[in-house]
Amino acid sequence: MIKAILIFNNHGKPRLSKFYEHYTEDTEQQIIRETFHLVSKRDENICNFLEGGLLIGGSENKLIYRHYATLYFVFCVDSSESELGILDLIQVFVETLDKCFENVCELDLIFHMDKVHNILAEMVMGGMVLETNMSEIITQAEAHNKMEKSEAGIAGAPARAVSAVKNMNLPEMPKNINIGDISIKVPNLPSFK
Amino acid sequence: MPAPIRLRELIRTIRTARTQAEEREMIQKECAAIRSSFREEDNTYRCRNVAKLLYMHMLGYPAHFGQLECLKLIASQKFTDKRIGYLGAMLLLDERQDVHLLMTNCIKNDLNHSTQYVQGLSLCTLGCMGSSEMCRDLAGEVEKLLKTSNSYLRKKAALCAVHVIRKVPELMEMFLPATKNLLSEKNHGVLHTSVVLLTEMCERSPDMLSHFRKLVPQLVRILKNLIMSGYSPEHDVSGISDPFLQVRILRLLRILGKGDDDSSEAMNDILAQVATNTETSKNVGNAILYETVLTIMDIKSESGLRVLAINILGRFLLNNDKNIRYVALTSLLKTVQTDHNAVQRHRSTIVDCLKDLDVSIKRRAMELSFALVNGNNIRGMMKELLYFLDSCDPDFKADCASGIFLAAEKYAPSKRWHIDTVMRVLTTAGSYVRDDSVPNLIQLITNSVEMHAYTVQRLYKALLDDISQQPLVQVASWCIGEYGDLLVSGQLHCIILHT
Numbered sequence: 026m027i028k029a030i031l032i033f034n035n036h037g038k039p040r041l042s043k044f045y046e047h048y049t050e051d052t053e054q055q056i057i058r059e060t061f062h063l064v065s066k067r068d069e070n071i072c073n074f075l076e077g078g079l080l081i082g083g084s085e086n087k088l089i090y091r092h093y094a095t096l097y098f099v100f101c102v103d104s105s106e107s108e109l110g111i112l113d114l115i116q117v118f119v120e121t122l123d124k125c126f127e128n129v130c131e132l133d134l135i136f137h138m139d140k141v142h143n144i145l146a147e148m149v150m151g152g153m154v155l156e157t158n159m160s161e162i163i164t165q166a167e168a169h170n171k172m173e174k175s176e177a178g179i180a181g182a183p184a185r186a187v188s189a190v191k192n193m194n195l196p197e198m199p200k201n202i203n204i205g206d207i208s209i210k211v212p213n214l215p216s217f218k
Numbered sequence: 219m220p221a222p223i224r225l226r227e228l229i230r231t232i233r234t235a236r237t238q239a240e241e242r243e244m245i246q247k248e249c250a251a252i253r254s255s256f257r258e259e260d261n262t263y264r265c266r267n268v269a270k271l272l273y274m275h276m277l278g279y280p281a282h283f284g285q286l287e288c289l290k291l292i293a294s295q296k297f298t299d300k301r302i303g304y305l306g307a308m309l310l311l312d313e314r315q316d317v318h319l320l321m322t323n324c325i326k327n328d329l330n331h332s333t334q335y336v337q338g339l340s341l342c343t344l345g346c347m348g349s350s351e352m353c354r355d356l357a358g359e360v361e362k363l364l365k366t367s368n369s370y371l372r373k374k375a376a377l378c379a380v381h382v383i384r385k386v387p388e389l390m391e392m393f394l395p396a397t398k399n400l401l402s403e404k405n406h407g408v409l410h411t412s413v414v415l416l417t418e419m420c421e422r423s424p425d426m427l428s429h430f431r432k433l434v435p436q437l438v439r440i441l442k443n444l445i446m447s448g449y450s451p452e453h454d455v456s457g458i459s460d461p462f463l464q465v466r467i468l469r470l471l472r473i474l475g476k477g478d479d480d481s482s483e484a485m486n487d488i489l490a491q492v493a494t495n496t497e498t499s500k501n502v503g504n505a506i507l508y509e510t511v512l513t514i515m516d517i518k519s520e521s522g523l524r525v526l527a528i529n530i531l532g533r534f535l536l537n538n539d540k541n542i543r544y545v546a547l548t549s550l551l552k553t554v555q556t557d558h559n560a561v562q563r564h565r566s567t568i569v570d571c572l573k574d575l576d577v578s579i580k581r582r583a584m585e586l587s588f589a590l591v592n593g594n595n596i597r598g599m600m601k602e603l604l605y606f607l608d609s610c611d612p613d614f615k616a617d618c619a620s621g622i623f624l625a626a627e628k629y630a631p632s633k634r635w636h637i638d639t640v641m642r643v644l645t646t647a648g649s650y651v652r653d654d655s656v657p658n659l660i661q662l663i664t665n666s667v668e669m670h671a672y673t674v675q676r677l678y679k680a681l682l683d684d685i686s687q688q689p690l691v692q693v694a695s696w697c698i699g700e701y702g703d704l705l706v707s708g709q710l711h712c713i714i715l716h717t
Contacts, residue, residue: 039276045346047312054278071576072540108545109505110465113455136229138276139269142305151345151381153414155373156407157462158453165370169335172297 026152027111028077028086029056029101030145032134037061040096040134041141045152048080056080064090064097074108077101091115095131114157118148121159125166143169222255223248225269232277245279256287265291265302272306285310285317292324300328300336304343313349322352329359337363338374345378353382357389364396369405376400376411380418390419390426401436406453406460409440413466420473431474434481438488441467445495461502468492468509475517482518489514493526504534504542508549515553525560528553532564540576547571547582554589565590569599572606584614588621596629600639608646615650619643623655633666637673645680648687656692663697671704673697678705 032041039057048056059078067075069092077086081101089111090099098115102108119129125144126133134141147162148155156162223231228248235241252267268287275281288310291303311318321343328340341363344356360382363375383390393415400412420427444459453460471489475482492510497503507530514527531553534546550568554561568590571583584606591599600622607618622643630636640659644651663673677694685691698705 039278042276043309047314047347050275050278050280050282068575070540072544072578074541074544075578107465107469107505107509109501109508109541110462112541113461113502113505117455135233136226138273139225139302139305143301146305146342150342150374150377153377153380153411154462155377155411157410157455157460158406161407169297169301172333172335173301176296176298 026105027100027102027149027154028081028152029099030149031057031060031097031099031101032141033057033061033097033099034095034131035065035097037065040131041138041145043142043145043149045149052080060088060099060101061097063088064092064099073112089115091119093119096134114148114154117157117159118145121148121162124159124163140166140170222251222263222267222270224266225273228270229273241277242279245274245277249274249279253283256283261294265296265299268302268306272302272309275309281310285315289317289320289324292321292328297333297336300339304339307343308346312347318347318349319351322355325352326356326359329356329363334368334370337371341371341374341378345374345381348378348381348385350385353385354389357382357386357392361392361396364393364400369403369408372403373405373407373411376408376415380415383418383422387422390423393419394426394429401433401440406463410463410466413437413463413470417466417470417473420470427474431478431481434471434474434484437467437471437474438485441471441488441492445492456500456502457497458500458502458506461506464492464506465509468506468513472513472516475513477518479518485513485517486519486523489519490523490526493523493530498533501539501541504537504539504545508534508545511549515549515556524557528557528560528564532567535564535567535571540574540579543571543574544576544579544582547579547586551582551586551589554586558590561586562590562592562595565595565599569602572602577611580610581614584610584618584621588625591625591629593629593631596625596631597635600626604639604642604646607643612650615647616652619647619651620655623658627658627662633669634672636662637666637669637676641673641676641680644687644690644693645684648684648690651689653689656689659693660696663693664700670697670701674701674705 026045028044028046030041030043030045031039033039037058042053042057044053044056056078059080063075063078073090075088075090076084077088082103086101086103087108088099088101089108090097091112092098098119100111100115102111121144122129122134122141125140126137144162144166147165148157232241232244235244248270252271255263255267264287268284268291271281271284271287284306288303288306291299292307294300294303307318307321311321325340325344328336329344331337331340341360344352344360348356360375360378363371364379366372366375379393379396383393397412397416397419400415401409403409403412416430416433420430441464444464447459453463455461458464471481471485475485489510492506493514496506496510498507511527511530514523519527528550531546531550534542537543537546547568550561550564568583568586571579572587574580574583584603587599587603603618603622603625607615607622610618622639626636626639630639640662644659663670666673674697677690677697680690681694
């Protein structure tokens, strides 16, 4: 069983934290800090497994992690999961994020935390692996997004209408209109921006 | 009151904070705004507010005042609201609050919703944080969904069932009829989660285990199809067809075959096939091989197969990938008791791993080396282990020293060798030696009467070199006290000439 999935950056700032066992809010933050502390000490050419920190079950649980550019992806699992299998799962997760966000980077995870949670929910449920087929996961995540879009999403309709107009490319208004020998001076209209 | 700011705005604002205090201030301001918005019972912006709350929760700020709001979102008709509401429930709620019980009715309705995505959301939430009461109430609905032909829902229902069984083990019987044709599914997602469900049921109840043994032929067939089938783009990972499913099935076979001759025999062929045909150049192939090896070792396999398994592990030890080496050492450690001779064949590779750069690998190699020491290889092994003791990290020295003492006690070829070894440990890692070893050493020295002169001379010389290591000083002082006459009289010369 997967106990927790954490994503944090090289400075320990959490970008995603999902716990499949209950801990209090304080303990959750402490676990994130402790895990960051353990994982950031590791050299690049050391193996990707280590024992869990004391707060998250100690030697009964393992931390399996991968370091991509500025982000650490850490899965905390117990002995019923295959370590090499989880490494592959992390790879599939990252590739899925890459397909969903088109060349995913840390900023994508920062600004779309809810979307990342939704993708993760299609892969892991209740601490167990649900689906590992990348195209399946992406299809379902996109279907969810379509449903949301049809309801105008979290932002709500009013804001979207305003931003839609703001982004409209209005042609430049000419200052003078010259037709034949008639010259009309165009009044200054207030800018929409 | 102006519209609450959007999640993206909030994130942008928080990122401009330059200090922790500034960030805290911004968050508190926003929390106050969110709280008053909640008080106004505003339906339009509730989901936006809860989304912001979840973000702040992730950063570590308290968010419990949003719990009830999540419930209101779940009860809403809009998909967007439900989605954020369920996510909030999973992140913020748990069984310790009574609030979660209010969700039960909503989940019940959503489990029967006309849209499959809503049903999926409720299954997911129930499967993540459902309490025993909730599971008891809703188990019937989950069981119904387990029999549906919709593969999207079926796979979620299977994992939800696992969670229900974990919370309320008595309900396991209820799911038995639904498992009848789970394995005949074509959809890999459903197959995967079904195997997880079957594994959970077998692990919990010996009756279920014997009941499901009859599934072994079917599982073997599925595994065979996965290996033999040609390239299948949707399940392919680095050239191997659905490795995750293969690994799961191998694990279930392991549980079913353990201790049972018939089942073990039925799987022998397929295990041999997987072990020899899997491509090992990528991690996925190795993951499958690893699982196969573990299965072979656990069931009643024939000896040829077991030797094949250990050889695979031996090959892993030579792999460039440090993860594979680590995993191989861990498995060898588990099997060294039962298949000692087969593991002995790889002794030199294991001893080489003592020189690896990776700390976790070194530790595993050290433990394994101690397990492999026997009367035949004691001299060679001890040389390597003493060299390791010299150069290893301080964290290891205590364990290594104790291990060396134990091994020396069991297999020492001669008293002189034994004392030399002990001396070597005391001089190289004296300060890390455990306290209880001092009396043991003294006992040893007392018993080797003919070695007294030699021992005391050597200890004296060692003290001359380095008097800082306490255990060494303790043993030496005792010896000099007991056998000081031998030291002074120089009887040593004869013994040195002898060797």
